[in-house]
Amino acid sequence: MTLDAQARPDGHGGHDEGHGDGREDDDTSGRPRRWRRILRWSALALAVLLFGGAGAGYLYYEHLNGNITKARLNLGDSAPPQAAPNAAGQTPLNILLIGSDSRNSAADLKLGGSKADVGRPPLADVQMLLHVSADRSNMSVVSLPRDTMIPVPRCTGADDGKVYGALTLAMANESLGRGGPGCTVATWQKLTGIRVDHFMMVDFSGVVAMADAIGGVPVCVKENVWSHTAEGHGSGLKLKAGTTYVKGEQALQWLRTRYGFEDGTDVGRTHAQHMYMNAMVRQLRANATLGNPAEMRRLAETATKALTVDEGLGTVKKLYDLSTELQKVPTERITMTTLPTVQWSQDRNRLVPAAEDADQLLAMVRTDTPLDGRAAAQLTEQVSDDPAAPAGTLAVRVRNATGTATEATVPRRADAVVRALRAKGFTKAEAGAAAAPAARTLVQYPDHHLEGDAQAVAKALGIPLTQVRVSADVTGVTLTVGADWRTGATYPKSAAPAKAPESAAVLNGDKTDACMPVQPGFTW
Structure with missing residues (x-):
């Protein structure tokens, strides 16, 4: 851990960098x-x-x-x-x-x-x-x-x-x-x-x-x-x-x-x-x-x-x-x-x-x-062995969670994504109740029998497979649209960077x- 107190030539804040002088257990049972x-x-x-x-x-x-x-x-x-x-x-x-x-x-x-x-x-x-x-x-x-x-x-x-x-x-x-x-x-x-x-x-x-x-x-x-x-x-x-x-x-x-x-x-x-x-x-x-x-x-x-x-x-x-x-x-x-x-x-x-x-x-x-x-490099290993059902038979619930601490929830955002899904053949997609603000878009499913279906939804919209997860909080394939996808019919590539920026x-x-x-x- 570093500790510094650097004097600034402009006199703003800080202090001098230096001058070179520079119980929880009561077990006593013999162990x-x-x-x-x-x-x-x-x-x-x-x-x-x-x-x-x-x-x-x-x-x-x-x-x-x-x-x-x-x-x-x-x-x-x-x-x-x-x-x-x-x-x-x-x-x-x-x-x-x-x-x-x-x-x-x-x-x-x-x-x-x-x-x-x-x-x-x-x-x-x-x-x-x-x-x-x-x-x-x-x-x-x-x-x-x-x-x-x-x-x-x-x-x-x-x-x-x-x-x-x-x-x-x-x-x-x-x-x-x-x-x-x-x-x-x-x-x-x-x-x-x-x-x-x-x-x-x-x-x-x-x-x-x-x-x-x-x-x-x-x-x-x-x-x-x-x-x-x-x-x-x-x-x-x-x-x-x-x-x-x-x-x-x-x-x-x-x-x-x-x-x-x-x-x-x-x-x-x-x-x-x-x-x-x-x-x-x-x-x-x-x-x-x-x-x-x-x-x-x-x-x-x-x-x-x-x-x-x-x-x-x-x-x-x-x-x-x-x-x-x-x-x-x-x-x-x-x-x-x-x-x-x-x-x-x-x-x-x-x-x-x-x-x-x-x-x-x-x-x-x-x-x-x-x-x-390394998450991006592992995507191919995460593809489900469970085949997806035909798109037109899959029920998908879409929730709007696009609000942030500084921005209001985008109105009717779930409806817009539902239209995008239906255009891809997911005709049973429906908008669900709004969700609490989420920073990241997720596709969730309740058990492994629906994993392939959930991944099919993600692929159709360009959502990375790392954002497809099992969850006990959903009863079927559920797409929660987060603050990282406030506009557009496909998930923005810039919203899912593969690694930290060079800077x-x-x-x-x-x-x-x-x-x-x-x-x-x-x-x-």
Whole structure:
């Protein structure tokens, strides 16, 4: 997890990047091996979840739990609905990873910033939404550059009840100081329309502890790099060209570096963070032994004290349970992305989401579509063996669910799609009652005997087979027209992208040769 406090030459927001100085179970029935195993894997769970945590070793379970700080999940006034379960009853997991630049401890202050920073509201300088697919086959990570200008909703502080009014536009990292991480969660939900299930927040010292725990993380630069300016800005990172195993404060410098990578913007920093996270996951999965008991004890103390989570993740056991879900995802199906942005017209030092590409990326996450393009490649394997009945004999119910949070339901949309189906020979198609707004168009059927029929309907209208699903909520073949298909007689190809847009800077977990370009003027 990266943590940065970058001083901006224009004086807008943010803080200095640095100057280079740089319980749930009470089982005591004689099963020590089981608990030792759980504690050890809990260490890995923290690390994988945070991409920067620590080892647990043989610490007493309650003591570890006592170290973890808990906070309210959502400080906003509303939240998107829970994602609908798939055929197996599974739902996606959405976890917001937050890196705080807080300098409110001696350890954190030593790692960056000045005494003047003590006591100021922290900034969420790292924000990454980790989306685990319902079937646990893939994982997507979407980073939000800290300089991005986005709406921030009304938030109410959990501790003091202070109300922070909504902001039309503000820097993304400011949400954390408006009551705590629950406001950052509320901000993400407003921005993306995705329900966040959990959050995990870590500070400077937690990053350093994890890097030390695993003996370093391999990172690569194409040229010698030194993140340092004549004015004293920069993380202080100084590396030779090629691959280096960074640990401790050097790992933190890598994660905080802006000046020195790519074009010196916050976007380049997110790309370096993704490289680090991928490499750390590979390191952890290759070797789950995180050191001797004494070292693990020290690191566990550091990490759990640095960790803040929502109440739903407030024990080591709960973190362990969550990690078992994450471990189901193969490394090669982890996809890192950055929310596409463009320069803000009112301030060249700020960014705003790139309308089309950002909408496409977030729509894929909302609809649980893999960002790596593999869903499209698997379509031929999903074709049903059940032959479809003749089109003229199939009863199809069409429902209108085209409304969104900002747009009204399209009038008589179900009738229009019924006409399109009848033109294709599905003469028994009928419009049904309107449905609750849905982001994505779906064709659903109640049992496998109707799978072929449902796929025939989808093919006739150009709807991808990945959007044909079994559901206990329907009694026959049912087409729910979502907000992704508000006009036209055939499903728009652009509404079902096969993979994330290029502007999202995709980095897959199995890419081992990634290497950061160095910004001109920052070589040595």
